[in-house]
Amino acid sequence: MTALAFDVNGRTQSVDVDPATPLLYVLRDDLRLNGAKFGCGLGQCGACTVIVDHGAVLSCITPVSLVVGRRVRTVEGLGRADRPGPVQQAFIDEQAAQCGYCIAGMVMRAQALLERTPNPTDDEIRREMAINLCRCGTHLRILRAVRRAASLLAASVRSSAP
Amino acid sequence: MSSAAPRRGPAPWLRASRVLVVLVALALGALALAWRPVIDPVDPPAASAFAPELVRRGAQLAGVGNCAACHTRPEGPSLAGGVALSTPFGVVYGTNITPEPETGIGRWSEAAFVRAMRRGVDREGRHLYPAFPYDHFVRTADEDLHALYAYLMTRDAVRAPAPENRLLFPLGFRPLIAGWKLLFLDTEPLAPNPRSSAEWNRGAYLVQSLGHCSSCHSPREVLGNEDRVRYLDGGDAEGWTVPALNVKSPSPLPWNVEQLVSYLRTGIARDHAIAGGPMQGVVAGLATASAADVLAIAVYIDSTLGSPTPSRQDLAKASRARASQPTLPPAVGPGDATLALGSNVYAHACAACHDAGRGPSSSSALQLPLAVAVHDPDPRSLIRIVLGGIRPIDANAGRWMPAFGDALTDEQLVALLAYLRRAAAGAPPWPDVAARVREVRTEPPA
Numbered sequence: 001m002t003a004l005a006f007d008v009n010g011r012t013q014s015v016d017v018d019p020a021t022p023l024l025y026v027l028r029d030d031l032r033l034n035g036a037k038f039g040c041g042l043g044q045c046g047a048c049t050v051i052v053d054h055g056a057v058l059s060c061i062t063p064v065s066l067v068v069g070r071r072v073r074t075v076e077g078l079g080r081a082d083r084p085g086p087v088q089q090a091f092i093d094e095q096a097a098q099c100g101y102c103i104a105g106m107v108m109r110a111q112a113l114l115e116r117t118p119n120p121t122d123d124e125i126r127r128e129m130a131i132n133l134c135r136c137g138t139h140l141r142i143l144r145a146v147r148r149a150a151s152l153l154a155a156s157v158r159s160s161a162p
Numbered sequence: 163m164s165s166a167a168p169r170r171g172p173a174p175w176l177r178a179s180r181v182l183v184v185l186v187a188l189a190l191g192a193l194a195l196a197w198r199p200v201i202d203p204v205d206p207p208a209a210s211a212f213a214p215e216l217v218r219r220g221a222q223l224a225g226v227g228n229c230a231a232c233h234t235r236p237e238g239p240s241l242a243g244g245v246a247l248s249t250p251f252g253v254v255y256g257t258n259i260t261p262e263p264e265t266g267i268g269r270w271s272e273a274a275f276v277r278a279m280r281r282g283v284d285r286e287g288r289h290l291y292p293a294f295p296y297d298h299f300v301r302t303a304d305e306d307l308h309a310l311y312a313y314l315m316t317r318d319a320v321r322a323p324a325p326e327n328r329l330l331f332p333l334g335f336r337p338l339i340a341g342w343k344l345l346f347l348d349t350e351p352l353a354p355n356p357r358s359s360a361e362w363n364r365g366a367y368l369v370q371s372l373g374h375c376s377s378c379h380s381p382r383e384v385l386g387n388e389d390r391v392r393y394l395d396g397g398d399a400e401g402w403t404v405p406a407l408n409v410k411s412p413s414p415l416p417w418n419v420e421q422l423v424s425y426l427r428t429g430i431a432r433d434h435a436i437a438g439g440p441m442q443g444v445v446a447g448l449a450t451a452s453a454a455d456v457l458a459i460a461v462y463i464d465s466t467l468g469s470p471t472p473s474r475q476d477l478a479k480a481s482r483a484r485a486s487q488p489t490l491p492p493a494v495g496p497g498d499a500t501l502a503l504g505s506n507v508y509a510h511a512c513a514a515c516h517d518a519g520r521g522p523s524s525s526s527a528l529q530l531p532l533a534v535a536v537h538d539p540d541p542r543s544l545i546r547i548v549l550g551g552i553r554p555i556d557a558n559a560g561r562w563m564p565a566f567g568d569a570l571t572d573e574q575l576v577a578l579l580a581y582l583r584r585a586a587a588g589a590p591p592w593p594d595v596a597a598r599v600r601e602v603r604t605e606p607p608a
Contacts, residue, residue: 020510042515043564055568062569063510070571112568123237131553131565 006067008033009077019065023057024048026064027074035075035104039133046132049105050074056112056131075104078111086156087111090149091142098136105132110146114153120146196340198287201277203269206261206319212312220313223306225450226459227372231443232256232293237556242266242320247293248400251386252329254293262319275311276304282343289339291327292346292386298374301352306372346387358465365462368455375463378404378440394466396539401605402439403543405534409468412537414481414587416470422460427453429560435534436561438552439543446558480588484531488519490585504581507574511566527563530586541579541592545602548575572599 005014008031015030027033027050036059039047043061050059051073052066079085084092087110097103106129113120113128120128125146134142224230233256235244243258261268267275267285274285282296283289290296302310332338352370354363369375378399381389389395396406405412413434421431429437429445437445448456470478484490490513493505508516515527530536535544549567554560570578576596583591592598 019506044562052568057569058564061511061514061564065506065510066569066571066574126237 004064004068006064006069007071009073015064017064019068020063022060023050023052023062023064023067023072024059027059027072033074033076036108037101037104039101039105044133045102046105046109047102049108049132051108051112054112054115056109073108073111075107078107085111086152087114087145087149090152091145094141094145094148096138096141096145098134098138102132102134106134106142110149113146114150118154118157119150122147192340193337195344196289196337198281198283198289200287201271201274201285203285204271206263206268207315209316212316216309216312217316220309220311222450222452222455223310223372224313225447226368226455227299227310227374228444228447229259230447231440233259239318239320239322241314241317242322243324244322246325249293249386251333252327254291254327254329255325257324258320258322259314260317260320260322261315262321265321265323266319267314268319272308272311275314276307279307279310280349282339282347289336289343291329291339292342295374295377297347297388298371298377300347300349301367301371303367303371342385342387345385359461361458361461362465364455365458365460368459369462373459375407375459379407398542399440401542401602402441402546403538403540405538407463408466409471411467412539413534414537415478415532416474417464417467419457419460419464422463423457426456426460429554432528433532436528436552436563438547442555442558442560445560446555449558481531484586484588485529489513489517490530490582493581493585498580500577500580501584503574504577504579505585507570507578508581508585511569512578515563526561530582531588533586536582536587537589541583541595541598542602544579544582545575545599548578549602567603572596572603575599 003014003016004019005012007013008027013031015026017026017030024036024038027036028038036050037047038060039045041060043058046058048058048060049056051057052062053071075088079088087107091097091103091107096106109129109132113125117124122143125143129139129142129146229241232245232247233241233243235242238244239260241259242262243256245256247254247256258266260266263269270278270285277283278285278290278294279296279299279302281300282292282294327334352367355366358366376388376394378397379394381392381395381397383389394407395410396412397404411417415433417431417434421434425431425435425437426445426448428449429442448459490508492509493501512530516530518529535547538544547563548570549565551565552561552563553565554562566575576599579595579599580591583589
């Protein structure tokens, strides 16, 4: 086995694993980043969603070999408990989590959506977020959180502009 | 000595005015040819005016015709229009065909509806664009149009004006469509084939009328008309490669009636394909059609596919042999770095579902040596499936494949396609795969 190197949340990581290992297992077991969750293991629920380069990716069905040399972001990379990022803050403000198991994936998909489409329509939000499932049924709060996150991000862009 | 004066024609002003008169006469003549009368508005008929059995039959036929594909926006109100259809001539919007009196067809008599279906003219006498496939609907039988009218007039009325079409100049001028019809609208009724079964004849009728299958499954010519000579030779729809349904079918295994019925009603044909792209809407419609009609369509399409030639039989044998292996063969040894990369991408990312014999596997995914998409004449459909996955349309059950668009780099995807073309299809490489990938990646979202 050869070491595989890629960037995780801004730091280069090198792991010595079978290249077919799902990225999710590497993140959780080797790098101790437990934000992304194992849900179905078949790419059907979205609990394992992380961002690779600029897109939301289902890490349970993405072999680590595909991300070598690329940039991976997990929910841990968006902020800390005492300093949450805008999307995390919006989910807190809207109390969008019930059991919380799906939320890290929801936050990452919302983050990727808003980076690509800063001001999405409700249809665009629904269509994109439909890939991630929530079994508690907090979808309406999640949708509100994504809308709130869009305005928080827009505000932070405005305040950081020269 | 003759001193004849040079012959003098009419004065230039007179000549010009004669030309003008001729042009005006021609234009008036053309407009007269294009002119269609208004059909008087009616009061929207009450839903109770239609027998429930007739309405039910109309609903099944609307499933065959897939009206919703163009007349129901995703997540929009049923049949209220607004679907944007991109054509080489601009964008045409599907109209509101609910019985709403002002923005829908509530004031259309049955005669107005029949004229629209068969001649492409709306109640007010305006020519309709042939994005509305009246070149097929013209052959719809009276009793089927009667049932469809009953179905449409009993839907919920929704107030929704259609957006303005955005067409290339001068196509916004509707009388021009009369010229198109003169060339391409064949009003000759279908002649039944007395040597074939009633079921076959029913299928032939549905495919060539309401089903309008060849709208996508035949190539189109420069004026947007179907190429009648190359009937069911395959075409394209919304950027997907649409396979041929005749002897040119790319399917490695010959289709049979049972697999066709399964595909048409559920989108799942175990030995051929899972419906993706625009075909998903067709399947959603056919799932609500009558089982007898879908069987008839399958019987007819099975006949257009023809009996397999010896070379097709060889392909089928080779494909079955490939599919019987526990895994696709890896690209080993020195040689092509692209194939080696593609082989790894397949083994790590795809095989868990698509190979039955490689460790834990749901083994419910299509076996790729049998998949029509890897045998298609070009890679566009396969690219779209890998990038976007297969996602059943809302409120429909169906097979799900996750999207790999953001997981794969262009280099990885191109390598995967090259590998699948060789290892799964055993076919020569597609040309310009990288360019096709870039095209799909950079197109604006729908």
